Amino acid sequence: MPDTELITIGAFARACGLSASALRFYADAGVLTPAVVDEATGYRYYTPDQSDTARLIRHLRAVDMPLPAVAAVLAEPDPARAAALVDDHLAALDRHLSEVRAAATSARAALHPEPPGSPDEHDRDAPISTRHPAHDGRTEHHRASADHRRGVAASRSHEVNAHEDEAPAVDRGVRLSGPLLAAALDQVATATLTDPTMPVLDTILFEADPHGLILTATDRYRLATRTLRPQRLSVTPWSATIDAADLRTTAPWLRRQHCVTLHPTPAGIEFSTEPFAPTSPSVEREKKDLARASADPGRVAADSTPRLCRRSTEDFPDYRAMLAALPPVRTRVVLARTDLLDALETAGTPTISLRVRPPNAMTVLPCGTTSPEGARSPDVENSLPATVTGPPMTLHFTVTTLYPAVVGAVGPDVMLDLLAPDLPVRVRSADDGDLSTLTMPREPVPTQEPTR
Template sequence: MPDTELITIGAFARACGLSASALRFYADAGILAPAVVDAVTGYRYYAPEQSAPARLLRHLRAVDMPLPAVTALLAEPDPARALVLLDEHLADLDRHQGEVRAAAAAALGALLATHGSASGFGGNGHRDQVSVPTADRGSARSPLALGRNPESERGLPGSREDVWVSGPVLAAAIDQVATATVADPDRAVLDTILFETDGQQLILTATDRYRLATRTVRPTRVGAAAVWDATVDADDLRAAVSWLRRRHAVAIRPHRDSVEFRMATPDSVDRDRTDGGGEPTTRHAAQPDDTRRRCRRSTHDFPDYRAMLAALAPVRTRVVLTRAALLDAMEHADSPTVVLRTTSTGTVSVTQERSSATAAACEAPQPGAARHIPQATVTGPAMTIHFAVTTLYPAVATAVGPDVMLDLIAPDQPVLIRSADDGDLSTLAMPRRPEPTEETSR
């Protein structure tokens, strides 16, 4: 195949509607590998004929098809059999939705039986309409109400450093990485979140020394000079999350001592001007303070997390499993430490660690301590790793999408937990040493 026919990962992502980080995730999961990977630069290139499978992959994920089922469908050479696999999944969705509707009807019936015609419920069994504040509705001038494509808004005036993103998506990203922050009076930088943009993506990163979480968000549009970074106070960001979640779109702008989040609508910006310092800024029409939030910038330098990631040893074992199943296994573990075990036959299980004190107090092993993770795929040698639940659970619970990928290096090395559907979330989680009574990690 001539090199001129190959497509860069960025162009291919735009063509098929997937993010570049999601394409890397699916490639490492063995679902959609690039046609060529440059041996020197590591750049990934795709062939034009891969566009159709990539779009199909996007649609299958949109209907919540699990990764193992997606892999089987994409690899199925018989179109009739592929249709059967899709029909089976859709039938499962219909059954689940029927169960949800039945449960909802039962809940409503129980609520009416308990409260009767109490305030807030009409005599016809339906809740009275709730009034929505007009400030939270899509106004006639908002991009959403006009059906405007964000890509067509690149000509709108504004700061050259502005990055426009979805408010709810940014709020979710802050919630996800904020789990890796900690209030430490001796290391104030551990209670901050690093914002970085290269003009194509916005990256949020936080670390508490035991975890490192980084989330990529795709902007709807960016300014011509939107290449900057800022270390932002985590408490201020947490306080702004509720406001962000209720804004369809926000423009992010760095200032000397803060980062500004501004409600982004066409009428929030009228023209460019230059302030006394020569920096392009935006003049706003008279509007209430609720149109923006400011979060303090930290004076501390954020750790060089990229150097730490680059220094990691090569991955030995890769595990792809369902996030809900892994969370369920940890929730049933009556121990502060859980043991993740993979086998050479491709099975994954989670058990609770029993210390010597626990073992002495128990006359017999606790039944049902081991929980096997269904539909997991394992590539690489068997491995056993111990984790504090307080470290592993938040890393998995905040993952994006229904599946997570675990890159295992060694029992005493950090584990990279990855997920990707819309955007990308990666968390580096440190394992812990096993108790003396536990078997030695392989």
């Protein structure tokens, strides 16, 4: 194959509408492998004829199709049978949606009806945070809005005196969905910790470059990294370690903004509803949409005051060096996220064991649940369908450590990268971007039978 046909992973990601991190996830899942992987550098290269497959994967994942079903569609040589697989998945989604609607109808029937024309009736299908502002953090934001405005004004003053060679604001602004950013902050915030002796553990690292936006947090026992594909990327790379308490205060406001622009300042990161890009047709359309929304008398007015989240005085740990120092993955498991969550929620003990056996078995066993003869009691085992590659392995986890890494995952399934029983497990998931969380297993409890 001529080298001229090879495309770098970054260029291929832009061409097919996926992030580079999502492509790595799909490659490791065996769904879309690169055409060439450089043995010396590990760089991945694709060919132009793989673009159609990548776009198909993007569409299938957009309707929450699990990886095994995606693989089945891609492996089906008959287009009609492949389309039937997609139809089967959509029919299952329709059945689930019908069940949800039926439950919602029953819930509404159990409530007292509101008078006709009341705001609650008009906004009945609106998000809870819109209908009940008293419960969505708005009070805290109003209390802090004056401080935020003063901080934003101060940061702009600092920018005027910044170094002359600093890139213009238009080159550094990152624009993306407010609810998407708020959800990403919630996902990585599970790896933050309030410790007065180590304030850096209560921070989130923002890294922006021409390829995406990466959020990272760590509490020493977990490390969470979320990659996002913004609507507008930063032309020049930048990074900032931001106080997590400020971000937690700002998250409810972000959920109420259609789009926000992140702009780094000497004081922190400013979150604004105004785009930094020059006027363009897309910006003009957005302004018209906002004007129409403002004319809607039933619309709850959103506070568009910019927010400033402060920089930390601490340097974020070099997490990439730590990741690079880990040994190669020995065993990889792919399974449905809901299956694993159900097993963790019904474990009944604070510590569980994961017994992984190739090619398709993973058992979740509450630690300490054995019969009087010392044999495992079959009624407490929870065997989950999974795709396993690599040697068998048994690991032990505290449920409160593993559960947040799984519940915050994106997409319908999770991938577990297992290194050794006493090394961190990487919990990975992907849709448009990806989420990766390192979580530490624990030593087996004394009542746990020895690993065979």
